[in-house]
Amino acid sequence: MFAVNSMTLRARTEAAMEKTYVETVTTSDGATIEVTAIEHIPEERAIHYIASGNYKLWVIRLGAIEPSTDHVMVISASLEVDTRDWRKPTLIIEAIINGKSAYRYEFIGQPVSLSFTSSLTINLGSALKGIFNKIGLGRTLL
Amino acid sequence: MLAMIWSRTANYIAVHSLAQATVKFTRSYVSGSAVRSFCFSQELSAIFSIYDDHEFVNNFAGEGDEGKAPFVNASSAFRTYYGDANPDPHHSDVAFYNFRYGDNAFFVLDTRRYRSVPNSNAESTLPPTMLGERQLFALYSWLGRFNTTATFKFIVSSVPFTTLWHGFDGQSDSWAAYKFERDSLLDVLQYVPNVVLLSGDRHEFAFVEHRGKVPEISGEQEDSYGY
Numbered sequence: 301m302f303a304v305n306s307m308t309l310r311a312r313t314e315a316a317m318e319k320t321y322v323e324t325v326t327t328s329d330g331a332t333i334e335v336t337a338i339e340h341i342p343e344e345r346a347i348h349y350i351a352s353g354n355y356k357l358w359v360i361r362l363g364a365i366e367p368s369t370d371h372v373m374v375i376s377a378s379l380e381v382d383t384r385d386w387r388k389p390t391l392i393i394e395a396i397i398n399g400k401s402a403y404r405y406e407f408i409g410q411p412v413s414l415s416f417t418s419s420l421t422i423n424l425g426s427a428l429k430g431i432f433n434k435i436g437l438g439r440t441l442l
Numbered sequence: 443m444l445a446m447i448w449s450r451t452a453n454y455i456a457v458h459s460l461a462q463a464t465v466k467f468t469r470s471y472v473s474g475s476a477v478r479s480f481c482f483s484q485e486l487s488a489i490f491s492i493y494d495d496h497e498f499v500n501n502f503a504g505e506g507d508e509g510k511a512p513f514v515n516a517s518s519a520f521r522t523y524y525g526d527a528n529p530d531p532h533h534s535d536v537a538f539y540n541f542r543y544g545d546n547a548f549f550v551l552d553t554r555r556y557r558s559v560p561n562s563n564a565e566s567t568l569p570p571t572m573l574g575e576r577q578l579f580a581l582y583s584w585l586g587r588f589n590t591t592a593t594f595k596f597i598v599s600s601v602p603f604t605t606l607w608h609g610f611d612g613q614s615d616s617w618a619a620y621k622f623e624r625d626s627l628l629d630v631l632q633y634v635p636n637v638v639l640l641s642g643d644r645h646e647f648a649f650v651e652h653r654g655k656v657p658e659i660s661g662e663q664e665d666s667y668g669y
Binding site: 313319339343346348349351386405410414 | 544592593605606608610612635638644646647648651652654657
């Protein structure tokens with residue numbers, strides 16, 4: 301049995317791009333001006349990385365290499381969305397490792413002026429199609 | 443927890459023969475589904491799922507060919523245990539689907555059935571594809587439809603969208619090997635407000651930002667019956 305555990309995520313790409321920020325500022329004499337700032341950022345960058353789960357245990361049984369069932373690392377990511385304030389839609393990201401919170405981040409999205417479709421179509425035929433498969437009665441299980 | 447998106451291997455299927463019968467794939471799901479902790483999760487929350495390579499064979503690329511073994515038998519077993527519980531797919535003969543929860547919209551990609559093998563044909567004038575033409579059209583249409591009708595738009599990919607992963611298969615089995623299609627998609631995504639990419643596969647957690655705007659959360663649940 302052997303384990304592989306290494307950092308395999310790069311921090312950023314070499315390719316960069318410009319990100320433009322525009323901010324409206326009110327001056328002391330009451331005039332409003334737009335201030336533009338340009339930042340050079342990588343096309344992709346890792347904001348947070350947890351490599352704890354990056355190992356696999358393998359066992360050699362009867363000459364064949366198989367993944368080990370002894371491996372008990374549990375990693376999951378939890379997402380919580382809060383859109384009660386349309387001006388500040390929030391996504392809370394949490395990484396949980398072995399039942400404990402390992403990372404938490406609040407991502408504030410852009411306000412979206414929601415528009416709704418005015419048509420409503422219900423296709424009863426397609427809604428019922430495959431209903432037995434969906435409740436597990438359509439196929440013979442082992 | 444309201445829902446679990448299962449973008450990863452339900453069970454590690456050790457394929458001994460690409461032509462093995464559906465019943466052998468089905469057996470793997472029987473043992474995987476019997477794990478007590480997973481049964482408990484299923485009782486508490488809705489589970490949305492999509493297959494990845496280990497439902498077929500390591501790094502499987504279906505090339506849009508349904509006849510490519512073991513697609514038919516393996517996908518049939520997957521549908522019986524997981525796929526049929528998903529929302530209706532875009533068409534009756536595909537696995538990718540979308541659904542809405544509150545003012546959030548989700549598009550779950552099929553990254554296995556249509557992907558071509560990168561660099562398999564040096565003379566090809568077409569770039570390698572991850573999603574295939576039909577699925578790409580459905581995804582772009584969905585983005586247009588939900589651009590201003592949903593606050594957050596989640597796109598679920600069973601493999602990482604980021605090209606930052608190196609290491610084992612990091613550059614060959616992820617979107618990194620399909621850079622043209624990926625960059626074309628990002629050209630659109632960066633102008634859609636609140637698109638969030640959810641991905642799996644790497645047995646690690648990463649929070650990555652694309653073009654200073656589009657976040658990707660990559661994580662994967664592993665436990666004693668995954669790997």
